[in-house]
Amino acid sequence: MKFRKVLFVLVCLLTYSLQAEDGYRLWLRHDLIQNKAIRNAYALAISKVNCQVKDTIASTAVKELTGGLSKMLGKTIGLGKVNSIAGNINLYLTTESVANLLSKKGFKPIQNEGYVIFSDKNQIHIVAKDSKGLLYGAYHFLRIIQQEKDIKKLNIQENPHLQLRMLNHWDNLDRTVERGYAGFSIWNWHELPDFLDPRYVEYARANASIGINATALTNVNANQLIFRADYIEKAAALANILRPYGIKVYLTARFSSPKELGGLPTADPNDPAVKKWWEEKVKEIYKAIPDFGGFLVKANSEGQPGPQEYGRTHADGANVLADALAPFGGNVIWRAFVYSNEEPVDRAKQAYNEFVPLDGQFRKNVMVQVKNGPVDFQPREPIHPLFGALPKTPIMMEFQITKEYLGQGTHTVGLSNLFEEVLKTDTYAKGKGSLVAKVIDGTLDGQTLTGMAGVSNIGTARNWTGNLFGQADWYAFGKLAWNPYANSDDIFEEWSNLTFGTSKKVQSVVTNILDKSHEYCVQYMTPLGLHHIMAANHHYGPGPWVSNMSRADWTSVYYHKADEKGVGFDRTESGTNALEQYYPGLANQYRNKDSIDLKFLLWFHHVAWDHKLKTGKTLWDELCYQYQEGVDGINKLADQWQSLKGQIDEERFNQVTMHFNIQKKEAKWWRDSGLAYFQTFSKMEIPKDLPKLDHDLNYYKNINHPMSPGIRPRW
């Protein structure tokens, strides 16, 4: 066949295959670099990958480098043998002499999982203390190439700030996902361990590439079946796939498993038979998964069993598991998201009240996992008061990447700003500068066990996250778990480059969407510190009128407390005084309704409808304008996306466009229904320069969506 013909044929096939721009490849696209000059320069500079470390994780690093570089440079990058050849990329572990050399070059000591990348003469060096560091360095280097950055003077050092960087899958064993909006669970438990979906490997790659090193495979509303021998074997099959990518498997432990699975009469943590059962079970798990990470536990919360049923504390409960895991190096991650069966005056106060007295009573291998805010993953919350309040306990951050309360699968809302806002909030626990980031990276209280968990937004959707921009949230979580001091702007830019290519125009729109969308979402959903006013149960759409639930703190009226006088939850001294759970430096920022940042106003204060705010507007008018800004903002972002038509492949362009169309409608739905509802209390007019409401309150109250996604487990 002639060249021209071969060429034509290949172009045809290529066109065909490239149609499938469905988002499956995430930020790991590794497409051929289109800029010829840059590609040629890279091709000249890079020839071989040379790695003398031979374990499975190092082999992954080599495979990723040779594979990714070959694709991007359009030439085969093979394996090199000797360090001194030009064009080599050398991967190796530090020794004393290497450390000295690096020190002279101005690098700090390399920590576990950290790495250094530097150019030297005609070679590139990726140095680490362990194979995981080499793997992370390899992915970092691939990102540099993918973004077409200069590699002549590389001088990069990265050490992770947190030890455990972990996804929490709220995935049930029947493949439904609680609060899952991207289809169903990627874990096909039924066909494991024999059928291994290639997607498992892609999952491992994606996570490793952003530094995630642990995953809890199962829902915190846990099922004891996971501890049955056949399920342990299934989990082990996944662990075998994740291991070469440096990812450890955790499982959620249902506290009553010794009864339900073990047939014991009790699950009392102080009962010797119960202790024994956990010890034996842990042994069995480690036999199948030698590097098993440990247990994630939700106990005495929302109906989950726990130690309090036996008059024991959370510490008692955590410690029995911790003792079983300790000989194998496993950890217990014990969630602080607990609330008692009795309805509290203020649910926001409860975790603090329960856990502060326990500080110091947990075993060394127990971490307490605290949600970012005191209620429940709202569009915006003040930080959880437990940050800084448990100096003797390792605290793990729990963020929710899946957007249960932020538009679920269809709204394009960048979460990185939310994460960053939390991490950079000053707890004042040890005076000014006691950032949440310092609590969780252990520097504030000298903790050595550190971590961050993100509730996964991944599902069977071909593009993993349903909404394409959900990929950016997953990405940002990984980046911030590695470095909780990172800036969202940098993360946005990097994700945009890796996902959509290096066009400046595209980058500017994509990063603007990621930067602005969270604030707009807060505005059209829960402006001015409103919270938990979503529809009941599935939390899809507005439901400020929700008042009739089995417990008061599941209703909306409990949280907004609207009445004829005003709206907002008084958490100051005149109210529940939840404010006092914060250190004074922070509490003082919130105490006064006239000086508090408006974004937290109604979280802490009940404010009269006609109260004049510092903006010069009455509360009611401000509420109206805030809602409208959110709606207008999302419309603006959607328009900006339209300006990219033709600059992004059609399939992904259309995906995002269709989701923006839903979001525009729903933003208006949120605004109109919220104002229609609150207007029944304020009796005030919507400012004349703002659009009227389309319907009356009854119309909005009658909307219902019984089939909304995010399914509760079968039992």
Next chain:
Amino acid sequence: MKFRKVLFVLVCLLTYSLQAEDGYRLWLRHDLIQNKAIRNAYALAISKVNCQVKDTIASTAVKELTGGLSKMLGKTIGLGKVNSIAGNINLYLTTESVANLLSKKGFKPIQNEGYVIFSDKNQIHIVAKDSKGLLYGAYHFLRIIQQEKDIKKLNIQENPHLQLRMLNHWDNLDRTVERGYAGFSIWNWHELPDFLDPRYVEYARANASIGINATALTNVNANQLIFRADYIEKAAALANILRPYGIKVYLTARFSSPKELGGLPTADPNDPAVKKWWEEKVKEIYKAIPDFGGFLVKANSEGQPGPQEYGRTHADGANVLADALAPFGGNVIWRAFVYSNEEPVDRAKQAYNEFVPLDGQFRKNVMVQVKNGPVDFQPREPIHPLFGALPKTPIMMEFQITKEYLGQGTHTVGLSNLFEEVLKTDTYAKGKGSLVAKVIDGTLDGQTLTGMAGVSNIGTARNWTGNLFGQADWYAFGKLAWNPYANSDDIFEEWSNLTFGTSKKVQSVVTNILDKSHEYCVQYMTPLGLHHIMAANHHYGPGPWVSNMSRADWTSVYYHKADEKGVGFDRTESGTNALEQYYPGLANQYRNKDSIDLKFLLWFHHVAWDHKLKTGKTLWDELCYQYQEGVDGINKLADQWQSLKGQIDEERFNQVTMHFNIQKKEAKWWRDSGLAYFQTFSKMEIPKDLPKLDHDLNYYKNINHPMSPGIRPRW
């Protein structure tokens, strides 16, 4: 860029993209033809597609032809204008003069949706009576090219034997699928109508390409929500996507919808308000979906509401819907799978008893949909006695493509032989030759409304069907719905060619697997006419010991009736006499336990363990050998598949290999547990030349799989 370089780069990209041999493309691969001589010959013979019909379906035909041919031939096949140019493919509708011409060429009259393809001088003609016929002809022609067959003397005529060729999705509105083993529902109702998954188009293509022209989107265990205005809009969005591919949308109608959605006090079909409600609802649906197909209804069956609650008959129930649909040309498909709340002596008799008296009472636009057998989609059943017994009623066949009772998602079992066995069974309704195929194609009783439904095996699995070979069942269903006289061997060969290419070695293994696997499955699950001995509820795995259910006819012991004397359900005169529901010509084949085909023995007879069969073996020994043959057979097929290593892309090869590994284990599980159980009655030894059982009966009884897939609706 130099040619060599461009070439290299393209090869690189291509290699990358071709790695994704994940089965998503089904039988519509349209890869470049590798055989140069054949490709060149095609390229010489084909230049343009010329179609003067301008509607959307004809446009689809043109798009499929130009797209598919361009890819396969490696040259652009564009649009032609004039009929007389060499290399044209001409698509046109018959006129009187065309009909005369075709008649002279020996073709029979073209029927609705039928087509003729013939070569004439240097052109190819695809002629039809309507645009759908052109579309089906186009797909047929593409299959010829894809299989690299000669196109010089094309002389093809196809008229569909059945009018309605329909998939039934048992998909719930929350995306779970009852009896779904390929992930979850491809219909993302929550994000419809705004978000349109590209998979919807691929679904339409795949179905149209095998002649399927209707789809019931929702589960027969129906939810009235589908009739709410917003859900009608969602269904309309899907109808809009399916319409250009000639596929009509049907919905399942919950009989109590007038109460639940309409707020009426009753759903009595004779109540004027109820009639009115259905009329209005149908009007509303047709406004959104002008070519809406009609309703599929499961009533008074397994807890579904129905007319009998009001003392009305199935005919009364069907007719109220039919009257509402008639002005718009819609149909009611009323399922005969009914059984009363009182437990019958023999469930196999019930549908016949209920429906025979109603023959002639249904409106003209009602079809009664009858499952292939009288119990419930077992690995093998005799035909349903209703075939031939309702001469005044259009009968629609219902097959189950999803393998609820045949190994579900993991067993490789070709269903075409099962379908064919049923269709070619002689009912003797009007004497010898009264095949089931003749009942359902209308020729036996002069019916003009004809059809076949298949319960879909499609889900979110990337390869659509979970088990790759499930694609063959979908394919075979389409082919047999078009022509119920077709031979499975031809279907297997065609599917193999289209799916794995034209290698003879591959074809011989693939067709052998499809041909043999069903019989082996019957043998390792339910040999000798045993039936319904699966585990309870989810039906995954063996459960011959199931005896404690809320109704007797859901248990296994009800169906196998094993005792110390023997095993089997006496359905002869000495038993329930279900036999007499068949016409004598067929009943006589089953009446005698010594002459009956052994495959139906225990369906109709209770046989003593030590009874000597015509094989010369006792019943017990025969049972043992049958079970073993099934196990051995599957192992043989799995080995044959291994012989294809390297001849099929790695990804699909591994998919099938992994599933065979599961099936081999489970076949043994079926055999061992079945024999362990029945041995407690027979008290006889397993023949010494057969393997011993691995475990005792208790071991097998204690196996449970509460998380088996195939989820019941939430409500």
